[in-house]
Amino acid sequence: MQIRKAEPRDAAAIAEIILPTFREGSTYTVDPDISEADARAYWLSPDKETFVAEDAGVIVGTYIMRPNQAGGGRHVCNCGYMTRAGATGRGIARAMCLHSLDHARSRGYRAMQFNFVVATNERALRLWQSLGFEIVGRLPGAFRHPVHGYVDALVMYQTLKGKSP
């Protein structure tokens, strides 16, 4: 599996990954009725770096990185990861997160923050913890889950060792 910067030709494959996730509405705070054009624009906007994980010519995952805040907060990055339906359980999200941590260091970021990990997303939560993220905040009832109703969201954070700006 290769992880590389997304190219314009990847847009359709990326849409096939992100649209079902947005539609399902249980992990990302994006309008489930977002149009395909808006979803593509969101994931591939110029303020983000977009990557894809490619396995035997198939795009099996994608992630985005951006500064989490501007001004005095721009040394902390934020990422979002998605694995293609049917490709979960193969370590793709883990590989993308590790790639993103390396990339963040190389770009001079001093920390990575996830603003909104839905508390019911236990697999993601365990994965991020195993990769060094700590729960630094809990937002009570901040997410309306399509099945579970109002559930907490977690703020996760990892200070990056090594190269600094």
Next chain:
Amino acid sequence: MQIRKAEPRDAAAIAEIILPTFREGSTYTVDPDISEADARAYWLSPDKETFVAEDAGVIVGTYIMRPNQAGGGRHVCNCGYMTRAGATGRGIARAMCLHSLDHARSRGYRAMQFNFVVATNERALRLWQSLGFEIVGRLPGAFRHPVHGYVDALVMYQTLKGKSP
């Protein structure tokens, strides 16, 4: 003092309040070099509700409200408040925050979240706590303060009682 929706004619007075705060760079995660046009566009963008506090014909403060997240997170609002230089210490921020809490309830929001309260901004921190906000998260070193260097930022949250959506 009257707190009301901002009108187009208020834009210049609003810019006189927000630009010095952005330039100083010690409280908001906005690029200190932001242009006046971009600062106005940020504070008065269509995705926000913008209010002003007016005292004897002078705009002495302004605040914004917006959904903090989209999709399953849109029942939590986010606000930002600024008081005119020279008008601090008169309870303007407190009055604006109380107004915003009432307005948020009337709009059906179930909670209000501040994503990034710089830990050195002790006056704001005490004020928000006195108005019912709790510190629900701490982001280590997430803000580069122009004087103090890397300092923590706090996530604050208040569940709103009363009317719900």
